[in-house]
Amino acid sequence: MRKTKIKIKGLSKNFGEKKVLKNLDLNIYESESLAIIGESGSGKSVLTKCIDGLESFDSGIISYDNIENIGDLKNLQKDQYMTKFGILFQNAALLDSLTVKENLEFSQKKNVKEILKDLSIPENLLNEYPNTLSIGVQKRIGLARAILKNPEILILDEPTTGLDPIISKQINLIIKKLVKEKKITTITVTHDMNSVYEFSDYTAFIKNGSISWYGKSKDIKKNGNKPLLNFVKGIY
Ligand SMILES: Nc1ncnc2c1ncn2[C@@H]1O[C@H](COP(=O)(O)OP(=O)(O)O)[C@@H](O)[C@H]1O
Ligand SMILES: [Mg+2]
Structure with a gap:
Protein backbone atom coordinates (compact mmCIF):
# COMPACT_ATOMS: atom_id res chain seq x y z
CA MET A 1 0.00 0.00 0.00
CA ARG A 2 1.57 3.29 -1.09
CA LYS A 3 1.58 6.08 1.45
CA THR A 4 1.40 9.66 0.15
CA LYS A 5 4.19 11.81 1.57
CA ILE A 6 3.79 14.94 -0.55
CA LYS A 7 0.67 15.98 -2.45
CA ILE A 8 0.98 18.75 -5.04
CA LYS A 9 -2.28 20.22 -6.35
CA GLY A 10 -2.68 22.96 -8.95
CA LEU A 11 0.84 24.29 -8.45
CA SER A 12 1.75 27.40 -10.45
CA LYS A 13 5.01 29.29 -10.41
CA ASN A 14 5.89 32.35 -12.48
CA GLY A 38 11.83 16.85 -19.21
CA GLU A 39 13.55 19.29 -21.52
CA SER A 40 16.09 21.80 -20.24
CA GLY A 41 14.30 24.80 -18.83
CA SER A 42 11.02 22.91 -18.38
CA GLY A 43 10.91 23.65 -14.65
CA LYS A 44 12.33 20.49 -13.06
CA SER A 45 14.70 22.28 -10.68
CA VAL A 46 12.10 24.93 -9.90
CA LEU A 47 9.60 22.18 -8.99
CA THR A 48 12.05 20.59 -6.52
CA LYS A 49 12.73 24.04 -5.02
CA CYS A 50 9.00 24.63 -4.54
CA ILE A 51 8.83 21.26 -2.77
CA ASP A 52 11.80 21.81 -0.45
CA GLY A 53 10.94 25.43 0.37
CA LEU A 54 13.78 27.17 -1.47
CA GLU A 55 11.28 28.85 -3.82
CA SER A 56 7.85 30.26 -2.99
CA PHE A 57 5.00 29.59 -5.44
CA ASP A 58 2.15 31.66 -6.86
CA SER A 59 -0.82 29.34 -6.43
CA GLY A 60 -1.74 25.78 -5.59
CA ILE A 61 -1.05 23.59 -2.61
CA ILE A 62 1.86 21.43 -1.53
CA SER A 63 0.87 19.22 1.43
CA TYR A 64 3.50 17.31 3.36
CA ASP A 65 2.36 14.66 5.88
CA ASN A 66 0.03 16.65 8.16
CA ILE A 67 1.12 20.07 6.91
CA GLU A 68 -1.81 21.30 4.83
CA ASN A 69 0.16 23.71 2.67
CA ILE A 70 3.85 24.38 3.01
CA GLY A 71 3.22 27.67 1.21
CA ASP A 72 1.69 28.93 4.47
CA LEU A 73 4.73 28.15 6.65
CA LYS A 74 6.59 31.13 8.07
CA ASN A 75 9.96 31.77 9.70
CA LEU A 76 10.91 29.04 12.19
CA GLN A 77 8.30 26.58 10.93
CA LYS A 78 9.64 27.05 7.43
CA ASP A 79 13.25 26.60 8.58
CA GLN A 80 12.27 23.46 10.43
CA TYR A 81 10.44 22.14 7.36
CA MET A 82 13.51 22.67 5.19
CA THR A 83 15.64 20.45 7.47
CA LYS A 84 13.63 17.44 6.26
CA PHE A 85 15.48 17.57 2.93
CA GLY A 86 18.93 16.37 1.94
CA ILE A 87 19.85 17.99 -1.37
CA LEU A 88 22.54 17.24 -3.91
CA PHE A 89 22.68 20.31 -6.15
CA GLN A 90 23.73 20.10 -9.77
CA ASN A 91 27.23 21.45 -9.06
CA ALA A 92 27.59 19.47 -5.78
CA ALA A 93 27.77 22.89 -4.02
CA LEU A 94 30.65 22.04 -1.69
CA LEU A 95 32.44 24.86 0.05
CA ASP A 96 35.89 25.15 -1.49
CA SER A 97 37.30 26.99 1.51
CA LEU A 98 36.56 24.01 3.75
CA THR A 99 38.14 20.56 3.71
CA VAL A 100 36.06 17.51 2.84
CA LYS A 101 35.80 16.70 6.55
CA GLU A 102 34.61 20.22 7.37
CA ASN A 103 32.12 20.09 4.50
CA LEU A 104 30.70 16.86 5.90
CA GLU A 105 30.60 17.98 9.53
CA PHE A 106 28.46 20.79 8.30
CA SER A 107 25.49 18.45 8.24
CA GLN A 108 26.61 15.58 10.40
CA LYS A 109 24.00 13.69 12.34
CA LYS A 110 24.94 10.08 11.93
CA ASN A 111 27.93 7.86 11.51
CA VAL A 112 30.30 9.43 8.98
CA LYS A 113 32.46 6.33 8.58
CA GLU A 114 29.58 4.13 7.53
CA ILE A 115 28.43 6.67 4.95
CA LEU A 116 31.96 7.12 3.57
CA LYS A 117 32.16 3.38 3.12
CA ASP A 118 28.75 3.21 1.44
CA LEU A 119 29.82 5.90 -1.00
CA SER A 120 33.35 4.54 -1.55
CA ILE A 121 34.98 7.75 -0.32
CA PRO A 122 38.49 6.93 1.01
CA GLU A 123 39.06 8.38 4.49
CA ASN A 124 42.38 9.86 3.41
CA LEU A 125 40.43 12.41 1.34
CA LEU A 126 38.95 13.99 4.44
CA ASN A 127 41.63 16.65 4.75
CA GLU A 128 41.64 17.59 1.05
CA TYR A 129 39.87 20.63 -0.39
CA PRO A 130 36.97 19.85 -2.78
CA ASN A 131 38.37 21.76 -5.77
CA THR A 132 41.42 19.46 -5.83
CA LEU A 133 39.14 16.41 -6.35
CA SER A 134 37.50 15.02 -9.48
CA ILE A 135 33.87 15.90 -10.22
CA GLY A 136 32.84 12.29 -9.57
CA VAL A 137 34.37 12.36 -6.08
CA GLN A 138 32.84 15.79 -5.43
CA LYS A 139 29.41 14.39 -6.35
CA ARG A 140 29.92 11.49 -3.94
CA ILE A 141 30.88 13.92 -1.17
CA GLY A 142 27.83 16.06 -1.98
CA LEU A 143 25.76 12.92 -1.74
CA ALA A 144 27.38 11.99 1.59
CA ARG A 145 26.58 15.45 2.89
CA ALA A 146 22.94 15.14 1.85
CA ILE A 147 22.62 11.67 3.43
CA LEU A 148 24.40 12.65 6.66
CA LYS A 149 21.50 14.93 7.52
CA ASN A 150 19.41 11.77 7.80
CA PRO A 151 16.78 13.42 5.61
CA GLU A 152 13.17 12.37 5.16
CA ILE A 153 13.47 13.25 1.48
CA LEU A 154 16.57 13.09 -0.69
CA ILE A 155 16.64 15.45 -3.69
CA LEU A 156 19.21 14.78 -6.39
CA ASP A 157 19.43 17.44 -9.10
CA GLU A 158 21.18 15.95 -12.12
CA PRO A 159 23.50 13.67 -10.14
CA THR A 160 25.30 12.39 -13.25
CA THR A 161 25.25 15.41 -15.57
CA GLY A 162 28.74 16.32 -16.71
CA LEU A 163 30.24 12.98 -15.72
CA ASP A 164 31.70 10.49 -18.17
CA PRO A 165 29.74 7.25 -18.74
CA ILE A 166 31.91 5.15 -16.42
CA ILE A 167 31.71 7.57 -13.49
CA SER A 168 27.99 8.06 -14.19
CA LYS A 169 27.51 4.33 -13.90
CA GLN A 170 29.39 4.24 -10.58
CA ILE A 171 27.29 7.09 -9.21
CA ASN A 172 24.07 5.44 -10.40
CA LEU A 173 25.03 2.18 -8.69
CA ILE A 174 25.94 3.99 -5.46
CA ILE A 175 22.62 5.85 -5.48
CA LYS A 176 20.77 2.63 -6.27
CA LYS A 177 22.35 0.94 -3.25
CA LEU A 178 21.48 3.86 -0.96
CA VAL A 179 17.95 4.29 -2.21
CA LYS A 180 17.03 0.62 -2.30
CA GLU A 181 18.71 -0.46 0.96
CA LYS A 182 17.72 2.50 3.05
CA LYS A 183 14.36 3.04 1.36
CA ILE A 184 14.78 6.81 1.39
CA THR A 185 12.08 8.78 -0.38
CA THR A 186 14.02 10.19 -3.32
CA ILE A 187 13.33 12.77 -6.04
CA THR A 188 15.87 12.76 -8.87
CA VAL A 189 15.96 15.35 -11.64
CA THR A 190 17.81 13.81 -14.54
CA HIS A 191 18.50 13.51 -18.26
CA ASP A 192 20.26 10.21 -17.69
CA MET A 193 17.89 7.36 -18.59
CA ASN A 194 20.24 5.00 -16.75
CA SER A 195 19.38 6.86 -13.52
CA VAL A 196 15.71 6.42 -14.42
CA TYR A 197 15.88 2.71 -15.12
CA GLU A 198 18.51 1.87 -12.49
CA PHE A 199 17.02 3.38 -9.34
CA SER A 200 13.79 5.31 -10.00
CA ASP A 201 10.60 3.30 -9.34
CA TYR A 202 8.37 5.94 -10.92
CA THR A 203 8.89 8.72 -13.47
CA ALA A 204 7.13 12.05 -13.96
CA PHE A 205 7.62 13.79 -17.32
CA ILE A 206 7.19 17.57 -17.30
CA LYS A 207 5.95 19.28 -20.43
CA ASN A 208 4.48 22.78 -20.81
CA GLY A 209 4.61 23.35 -17.08
CA SER A 210 2.70 20.29 -15.91
CA ILE A 211 3.09 16.53 -15.64
CA SER A 212 2.32 15.07 -19.05
CA TRP A 213 3.07 11.46 -18.11
CA TYR A 214 3.45 9.63 -14.80
CA GLY A 215 4.00 5.95 -14.35
CA LYS A 216 6.37 3.15 -13.48
CA SER A 217 9.78 3.76 -14.99
CA LYS A 218 9.82 0.28 -16.44
CA ASP A 219 6.65 1.13 -18.40
CA ILE A 220 8.02 4.22 -20.15
CA LYS A 221 8.73 2.45 -23.40
CA LYS A 222 5.52 0.43 -23.20
CA ASN A 223 3.00 3.13 -22.23
CA GLY A 224 4.80 6.43 -22.47
CA ASN A 225 3.01 9.16 -24.43
CA LYS A 226 4.35 10.43 -27.75
CA PRO A 227 6.22 13.49 -26.42
CA LEU A 228 7.81 11.34 -23.72
CA LEU A 229 8.88 8.64 -26.18
CA ASN A 230 10.35 11.30 -28.47
CA PHE A 231 12.16 12.84 -25.51
CA VAL A 232 13.61 9.51 -24.43
CA LYS A 233 14.67 8.71 -28.01
CA GLY A 234 16.10 12.18 -28.46
CA ILE A 235 18.53 11.90 -25.60
CA TYR A 236 20.00 8.63 -26.74
N1 LIG B 1 15.44 32.53 -10.08
C1 LIG B 1 14.94 32.60 -11.33
N2 LIG B 1 14.60 33.77 -11.89
C2 LIG B 1 14.06 33.84 -13.12
N3 LIG B 1 13.85 32.77 -13.90
C3 LIG B 1 14.16 31.56 -13.40
C4 LIG B 1 14.73 31.40 -12.10
N4 LIG B 1 14.95 30.09 -11.87
C5 LIG B 1 14.52 29.46 -12.99
N5 LIG B 1 14.08 30.32 -13.90
C6 LIG B 1 13.52 29.97 -15.23
O1 LIG B 1 12.54 28.99 -15.05
C7 LIG B 1 12.60 28.03 -16.11
C8 LIG B 1 12.76 26.64 -15.53
O2 LIG B 1 14.03 26.54 -14.91
P1 LIG B 1 14.58 25.21 -14.28
O3 LIG B 1 13.58 24.63 -13.35
O4 LIG B 1 15.90 25.52 -13.72
O5 LIG B 1 14.71 24.26 -15.56
P2 LIG B 1 15.22 22.76 -15.62
O6 LIG B 1 14.04 21.94 -16.07
O7 LIG B 1 16.29 22.74 -16.68
O8 LIG B 1 15.74 22.37 -14.27
C9 LIG B 1 13.76 28.45 -17.01
O9 LIG B 1 13.23 29.17 -18.07
C10 LIG B 1 14.58 29.35 -16.10
O10 LIG B 1 15.25 30.30 -16.86
MG1 LIG C 1 17.66 22.04 -13.57
Whole structure:
Protein backbone atom coordinates (compact mmCIF):
# COMPACT_ATOMS: atom_id res chain seq x y z
CA MET A 1 0.00 0.00 0.00
CA ARG A 2 1.57 3.29 -1.09
CA LYS A 3 1.58 6.08 1.45
CA THR A 4 1.40 9.66 0.15
CA LYS A 5 4.19 11.81 1.57
CA ILE A 6 3.79 14.94 -0.55
CA LYS A 7 0.67 15.98 -2.45
CA ILE A 8 0.98 18.75 -5.04
CA LYS A 9 -2.28 20.22 -6.35
CA GLY A 10 -2.68 22.96 -8.95
CA LEU A 11 0.84 24.29 -8.45
CA SER A 12 1.75 27.40 -10.45
CA LYS A 13 5.01 29.29 -10.41
CA ASN A 14 5.89 32.35 -12.48
CA PHE A 15 9.01 34.42 -12.82
CA GLY A 16 7.64 37.79 -13.92
CA GLU A 17 5.72 37.16 -17.13
CA LYS A 18 7.18 33.71 -17.55
CA LYS A 19 4.86 30.91 -16.45
CA VAL A 20 7.12 28.00 -15.51
CA LEU A 21 4.77 25.63 -13.65
CA LYS A 22 1.09 25.64 -14.64
CA ASN A 23 -1.54 23.95 -12.53
CA LEU A 24 0.76 21.01 -11.85
CA ASP A 25 -0.46 17.95 -9.91
CA LEU A 26 1.85 15.28 -8.54
CA ASN A 27 1.93 12.86 -5.62
CA ILE A 28 5.15 11.67 -4.05
CA TYR A 29 4.99 8.46 -2.04
CA GLU A 30 6.96 7.40 1.02
CA SER A 31 10.01 5.17 0.44
CA GLU A 32 9.68 5.44 -3.33
CA SER A 33 12.23 6.82 -5.75
CA LEU A 34 10.80 9.24 -8.31
CA ALA A 35 12.57 10.57 -11.40
CA ILE A 36 11.55 13.93 -12.86
CA ILE A 37 12.49 14.26 -16.51
CA GLY A 38 11.83 16.85 -19.21
CA GLU A 39 13.55 19.29 -21.52
CA SER A 40 16.09 21.80 -20.24
CA GLY A 41 14.30 24.80 -18.83
CA SER A 42 11.02 22.91 -18.38
CA GLY A 43 10.91 23.65 -14.65
CA LYS A 44 12.33 20.49 -13.06
CA SER A 45 14.70 22.28 -10.68
CA VAL A 46 12.10 24.93 -9.90
CA LEU A 47 9.60 22.18 -8.99
CA THR A 48 12.05 20.59 -6.52
CA LYS A 49 12.73 24.04 -5.02
CA CYS A 50 9.00 24.63 -4.54
CA ILE A 51 8.83 21.26 -2.77
CA ASP A 52 11.80 21.81 -0.45
CA GLY A 53 10.94 25.43 0.37
CA LEU A 54 13.78 27.17 -1.47
CA GLU A 55 11.28 28.85 -3.82
CA SER A 56 7.85 30.26 -2.99
CA PHE A 57 5.00 29.59 -5.44
CA ASP A 58 2.15 31.66 -6.86
CA SER A 59 -0.82 29.34 -6.43
CA GLY A 60 -1.74 25.78 -5.59
CA ILE A 61 -1.05 23.59 -2.61
CA ILE A 62 1.86 21.43 -1.53
CA SER A 63 0.87 19.22 1.43
CA TYR A 64 3.50 17.31 3.36
CA ASP A 65 2.36 14.66 5.88
CA ASN A 66 0.03 16.65 8.16
CA ILE A 67 1.12 20.07 6.91
CA GLU A 68 -1.81 21.30 4.83
CA ASN A 69 0.16 23.71 2.67
CA ILE A 70 3.85 24.38 3.01
CA GLY A 71 3.22 27.67 1.21
CA ASP A 72 1.69 28.93 4.47
CA LEU A 73 4.73 28.15 6.65
CA LYS A 74 6.59 31.13 8.07
CA ASN A 75 9.96 31.77 9.70
CA LEU A 76 10.91 29.04 12.19
CA GLN A 77 8.30 26.58 10.93
CA LYS A 78 9.64 27.05 7.43
CA ASP A 79 13.25 26.60 8.58
CA GLN A 80 12.27 23.46 10.43
CA TYR A 81 10.44 22.14 7.36
CA MET A 82 13.51 22.67 5.19
CA THR A 83 15.64 20.45 7.47
CA LYS A 84 13.63 17.44 6.26
CA PHE A 85 15.48 17.57 2.93
CA GLY A 86 18.93 16.37 1.94
CA ILE A 87 19.85 17.99 -1.37
CA LEU A 88 22.54 17.24 -3.91
CA PHE A 89 22.68 20.31 -6.15
CA GLN A 90 23.73 20.10 -9.77
CA ASN A 91 27.23 21.45 -9.06
CA ALA A 92 27.59 19.47 -5.78
CA ALA A 93 27.77 22.89 -4.02
CA LEU A 94 30.65 22.04 -1.69
CA LEU A 95 32.44 24.86 0.05
CA ASP A 96 35.89 25.15 -1.49
CA SER A 97 37.30 26.99 1.51
CA LEU A 98 36.56 24.01 3.75
CA THR A 99 38.14 20.56 3.71
CA VAL A 100 36.06 17.51 2.84
CA LYS A 101 35.80 16.70 6.55
CA GLU A 102 34.61 20.22 7.37
CA ASN A 103 32.12 20.09 4.50
CA LEU A 104 30.70 16.86 5.90
CA GLU A 105 30.60 17.98 9.53
CA PHE A 106 28.46 20.79 8.30
CA SER A 107 25.49 18.45 8.24
CA GLN A 108 26.61 15.58 10.40
CA LYS A 109 24.00 13.69 12.34
CA LYS A 110 24.94 10.08 11.93
CA ASN A 111 27.93 7.86 11.51
CA VAL A 112 30.30 9.43 8.98
CA LYS A 113 32.46 6.33 8.58
CA GLU A 114 29.58 4.13 7.53
CA ILE A 115 28.43 6.67 4.95
CA LEU A 116 31.96 7.12 3.57
CA LYS A 117 32.16 3.38 3.12
CA ASP A 118 28.75 3.21 1.44
CA LEU A 119 29.82 5.90 -1.00
CA SER A 120 33.35 4.54 -1.55
CA ILE A 121 34.98 7.75 -0.32
CA PRO A 122 38.49 6.93 1.01
CA GLU A 123 39.06 8.38 4.49
CA ASN A 124 42.38 9.86 3.41
CA LEU A 125 40.43 12.41 1.34
CA LEU A 126 38.95 13.99 4.44
CA ASN A 127 41.63 16.65 4.75
CA GLU A 128 41.64 17.59 1.05
CA TYR A 129 39.87 20.63 -0.39
CA PRO A 130 36.97 19.85 -2.78
CA ASN A 131 38.37 21.76 -5.77
CA THR A 132 41.42 19.46 -5.83
CA LEU A 133 39.14 16.41 -6.35
CA SER A 134 37.50 15.02 -9.48
CA ILE A 135 33.87 15.90 -10.22
CA GLY A 136 32.84 12.29 -9.57
CA VAL A 137 34.37 12.36 -6.08
CA GLN A 138 32.84 15.79 -5.43
CA LYS A 139 29.41 14.39 -6.35
CA ARG A 140 29.92 11.49 -3.94
CA ILE A 141 30.88 13.92 -1.17
CA GLY A 142 27.83 16.06 -1.98
CA LEU A 143 25.76 12.92 -1.74
CA ALA A 144 27.38 11.99 1.59
CA ARG A 145 26.58 15.45 2.89
CA ALA A 146 22.94 15.14 1.85
CA ILE A 147 22.62 11.67 3.43
CA LEU A 148 24.40 12.65 6.66
CA LYS A 149 21.50 14.93 7.52
CA ASN A 150 19.41 11.77 7.80
CA PRO A 151 16.78 13.42 5.61
CA GLU A 152 13.17 12.37 5.16
CA ILE A 153 13.47 13.25 1.48
CA LEU A 154 16.57 13.09 -0.69
CA ILE A 155 16.64 15.45 -3.69
CA LEU A 156 19.21 14.78 -6.39
CA ASP A 157 19.43 17.44 -9.10
CA GLU A 158 21.18 15.95 -12.12
CA PRO A 159 23.50 13.67 -10.14
CA THR A 160 25.30 12.39 -13.25
CA THR A 161 25.25 15.41 -15.57
CA GLY A 162 28.74 16.32 -16.71
CA LEU A 163 30.24 12.98 -15.72
CA ASP A 164 31.70 10.49 -18.17
CA PRO A 165 29.74 7.25 -18.74
CA ILE A 166 31.91 5.15 -16.42
CA ILE A 167 31.71 7.57 -13.49
CA SER A 168 27.99 8.06 -14.19
CA LYS A 169 27.51 4.33 -13.90
CA GLN A 170 29.39 4.24 -10.58
CA ILE A 171 27.29 7.09 -9.21
CA ASN A 172 24.07 5.44 -10.40
CA LEU A 173 25.03 2.18 -8.69
CA ILE A 174 25.94 3.99 -5.46
CA ILE A 175 22.62 5.85 -5.48
CA LYS A 176 20.77 2.63 -6.27
CA LYS A 177 22.35 0.94 -3.25
CA LEU A 178 21.48 3.86 -0.96
CA VAL A 179 17.95 4.29 -2.21
CA LYS A 180 17.03 0.62 -2.30
CA GLU A 181 18.71 -0.46 0.96
CA LYS A 182 17.72 2.50 3.05
CA LYS A 183 14.36 3.04 1.36
CA ILE A 184 14.78 6.81 1.39
CA THR A 185 12.08 8.78 -0.38
CA THR A 186 14.02 10.19 -3.32
CA ILE A 187 13.33 12.77 -6.04
CA THR A 188 15.87 12.76 -8.87
CA VAL A 189 15.96 15.35 -11.64
CA THR A 190 17.81 13.81 -14.54
CA HIS A 191 18.50 13.51 -18.26
CA ASP A 192 20.26 10.21 -17.69
CA MET A 193 17.89 7.36 -18.59
CA ASN A 194 20.24 5.00 -16.75
CA SER A 195 19.38 6.86 -13.52
CA VAL A 196 15.71 6.42 -14.42
CA TYR A 197 15.88 2.71 -15.12
CA GLU A 198 18.51 1.87 -12.49
CA PHE A 199 17.02 3.38 -9.34
CA SER A 200 13.79 5.31 -10.00
CA ASP A 201 10.60 3.30 -9.34
CA TYR A 202 8.37 5.94 -10.92
CA THR A 203 8.89 8.72 -13.47
CA ALA A 204 7.13 12.05 -13.96
CA PHE A 205 7.62 13.79 -17.32
CA ILE A 206 7.19 17.57 -17.30
CA LYS A 207 5.95 19.28 -20.43
CA ASN A 208 4.48 22.78 -20.81
CA GLY A 209 4.61 23.35 -17.08
CA SER A 210 2.70 20.29 -15.91
CA ILE A 211 3.09 16.53 -15.64
CA SER A 212 2.32 15.07 -19.05
CA TRP A 213 3.07 11.46 -18.11
CA TYR A 214 3.45 9.63 -14.80
CA GLY A 215 4.00 5.95 -14.35
CA LYS A 216 6.37 3.15 -13.48
CA SER A 217 9.78 3.76 -14.99
CA LYS A 218 9.82 0.28 -16.44
CA ASP A 219 6.65 1.13 -18.40
CA ILE A 220 8.02 4.22 -20.15
CA LYS A 221 8.73 2.45 -23.40
CA LYS A 222 5.52 0.43 -23.20
CA ASN A 223 3.00 3.13 -22.23
CA GLY A 224 4.80 6.43 -22.47
CA ASN A 225 3.01 9.16 -24.43
CA LYS A 226 4.35 10.43 -27.75
CA PRO A 227 6.22 13.49 -26.42
CA LEU A 228 7.81 11.34 -23.72
CA LEU A 229 8.88 8.64 -26.18
CA ASN A 230 10.35 11.30 -28.47
CA PHE A 231 12.16 12.84 -25.51
CA VAL A 232 13.61 9.51 -24.43
CA LYS A 233 14.67 8.71 -28.01
CA GLY A 234 16.10 12.18 -28.46
CA ILE A 235 18.53 11.90 -25.60
CA TYR A 236 20.00 8.63 -26.74
N1 LIG B 1 15.44 32.53 -10.08
C1 LIG B 1 14.94 32.60 -11.33
N2 LIG B 1 14.60 33.77 -11.89
C2 LIG B 1 14.06 33.84 -13.12
N3 LIG B 1 13.85 32.77 -13.90
C3 LIG B 1 14.16 31.56 -13.40
C4 LIG B 1 14.73 31.40 -12.10
N4 LIG B 1 14.95 30.09 -11.87
C5 LIG B 1 14.52 29.46 -12.99
N5 LIG B 1 14.08 30.32 -13.90
C6 LIG B 1 13.52 29.97 -15.23
O1 LIG B 1 12.54 28.99 -15.05
C7 LIG B 1 12.60 28.03 -16.11
C8 LIG B 1 12.76 26.64 -15.53
O2 LIG B 1 14.03 26.54 -14.91
P1 LIG B 1 14.58 25.21 -14.28
O3 LIG B 1 13.58 24.63 -13.35
O4 LIG B 1 15.90 25.52 -13.72
O5 LIG B 1 14.71 24.26 -15.56
P2 LIG B 1 15.22 22.76 -15.62
O6 LIG B 1 14.04 21.94 -16.07
O7 LIG B 1 16.29 22.74 -16.68
O8 LIG B 1 15.74 22.37 -14.27
C9 LIG B 1 13.76 28.45 -17.01
O9 LIG B 1 13.23 29.17 -18.07
C10 LIG B 1 14.58 29.35 -16.10
O10 LIG B 1 15.25 30.30 -16.86
MG1 LIG C 1 17.66 22.04 -13.57
